[in-house]
Amino acid sequence: MYACLHAPGNLPLLLECARGFSPHIEENPPDSVIFDARGLEKLHGPAHSLAREIECRIGIPASIAIASNPDSALHAARGFRGITVIPAGQEAAALAALPLNLLHGSPQTAELLHLWGIHTFGDFGKLPPLGVAARLGEEGLHLQRLARGEGYRQLRPLLDPLEFEEEMELDDPVEELEPLSFVLARLLNEVCARLDAHSLATNEIRLHLTLENAPVHNTILRLPVPMHDPRAFLKMLQLELNSNPPPAPVLKVRLRAEPIKPRPTQKGFFVPPAPEPEKLEVTVARVKHLVGAGRVGTPELSNSHRPDAWTLKASLLAGGAGDSACLSEPRSDVRPDVRLSLRRYRPPRHVQVLIVNHQPIRLASPSIGGRIVMAKGPWRTSGEWWKSGDSGTEAAWNRDEWDVALESGALYRVFEELGSRRWFIEGSYD
C-alpha cells in the first residue's frame, strides 16, 4: 500500500509530512510525494483513517491517494482532489476517468492517441495490448499498464546525502585548547555516532576553526586505517592543536569526516598480533609530539644509489602491511647469516685526517680521534652528476670511502669529498 500526497508548490511541506509516517519516501518533483504505507494500518487503522490522519497532519489543502502501487497512487493524487482510496484490484476502474496527459508519455505517442480519439485512462486501457505494442512499441505498452493501474515498479526512496559534518558557533571566543576540547569531543561524538549508524568509519578528519580577526585555521588528520573511535580522534586532534595551535581566539568550530568503509577486523588465526590501529595512531601522535613530526615512521629505501637514501612512511600500518598475505615465506635473496651493520651519523661528522703515502694514519675530530691501525680503501662512489649544488642531500656526490680501525678497536667508514677535499666520518661499524 502506497500513499501519495499532491499539493502544487508545497513539496518541502509534503516531504516533512511524509517523513512523519515512513522512512521510505519517493520524491516526485515538482509537487508530489509518495511513501510506503505498508504496515501503517496497525497504527492508524484502515486506509481511509490513514488518509484522514495524513490530511490532519499536512495542514494545507492537498490531494491524498492511497493505492496498491506507487504509480496508481501518484496518478490518483494528481487527477482527483481530496482523499482517494483505491482498493487493490480496482485500479483500472478507479483511474478510468483520468485524462491521458497525466501519463506523461512522449509527444508523438500523446498526439497519436489524441488522433485516435483516446482521451482517458479507461479508453486507453481497453485497447488490445498486441495492437498497442505493434503501433506504439514498448512505450505504449508501459503507458497502457499504467493506465490500467498495473504498476509494477518499486519505490525509489530518497537517500540522505552522506555528509558527516558538524559545526558549533561559540558564544564567546575561546583562547585555550582545554575548553575547546570539550567542544571537539561533542562534535566528534556526534559525527562518530552518525558514522556508526551507517556502519561507516573515516580515514580523514578536517577541522576548520573560524578565528577572531584571523584567517580560518585548518587542521587535517589523515589516518592510515579507517577508524571511528571519538576518543582516539580527540586525542590526536589535541596533540595536533598543541603542536600547531590556532593563532587567535576561536569563534566557530566545524568538523568534517570523510566516510569510508570500516576495515575488516578478522585476522588470521596464526597471524602474530599487530598493534591495535586506534591505539597505535594515538601513541604515534604522542611520540611525534615528543620528538618531532618527521622523526617517526616506517623507513622505506629510495630507488637510488645515493648513500643514506630513504623516506619515512607516516605510519606502520599504512600500505596494507597488516595483511596476512604479507606473511609470506622468507625472501630467497636474503642470506640467513649476520651482516655487517653501520651506525650512520646524520649529518656525517667532519674530521681532520692525517695522510701519509696516500694512506690515512690519524683521525682528529671533537668526538672521535686516534691513530689508525688499519685502513682499507679507497672505494670511489659518485652519482647524480647532473644535479648542481655544493652540498645538501640532493646535490651530486663524488667521494672516496675508506674503512678504518682505530687503536681503541672502533671501526669507522670515513670518506673524502673529492670536490671540497674534506673528510667526514659516515658512521661506525657495529
Next chain:
Amino acid sequence: MQTAVLQLRSQIESRFDLPLEIRQRPDRLQLATGIPALDAITDGGIPRGTLTEVCGAESTGRTALLFVLLREATRRGEYCAWIDAEGVFDPASAAESGVVLDRVLWVNCGGNPQHALKSTDLLIQAGGFGLVVFDLAGIPNAVTRRIPLASWFRLRHAAERMGAALVAIEQEINARSCSALQLEMSPALPVWKGRLLYALKAYPESRKHYRSRTAEFLATR
C-alpha cells in the same frame, strides 16, 4: 628444612591473616636469535615479556646482533619498534640484513635519551609489538647511568604485561637486576679482505645469574 618452611609459613599466616601462595613465574617464550651459537648460550634466544640488555663498546657487533633479531621477528610477521636515541639507525644496513622494513617503526630521538625513554615507554604500553629495541648505544655512560632503576623496572613491567621482547643496547649494564638477560659484547675482531672491511667477528657473552657463557658469530659485508 621442609618442616621449618611450613612452620615459618604458618607463623606468618597466623600473624598477617593472609594465605600465602607460592607464585610460580610461567616459563617465558623465547625469540630465537637466528644465530645457533647465541641461541645455545641464551637457552633458546632472547626472552619475551622482559628486558634484555646488550652492552658493549663501539664496533663490537651489537647492532648486527639486533638486526638479526629484527630480521627474525619481522620475517615471522611481527611488528617491531626501534627507538633510536642517537638517530643512527641505518635502513640500508637493516634491509641488507633481511629486516622487513614495512614492519619496523623507527623513532629518531635526535640524541635526546629522555625522549627515547618516554617513547619506549609509550610504544611498549601500546602493545602489539613483538620486539622493541631501545637503542642507547651511542649515548655516553654518564648519561645512561642517570636513568633511574624505577624507569627500567617500569619498562620491564610493561614488557611483561604486553609480552614484547624489550632489548636495550648500551655501552654498559645499567638496568642491573631489572634485566632478565644480559649480553655483553667483547671486543670484536675485524677481518680485512679486499678493498674494504670484510667482516667482524663478534663475541657475545651471556651474563645470566652466575653463569657466563660466550659464543661467537661472524658479521660479513
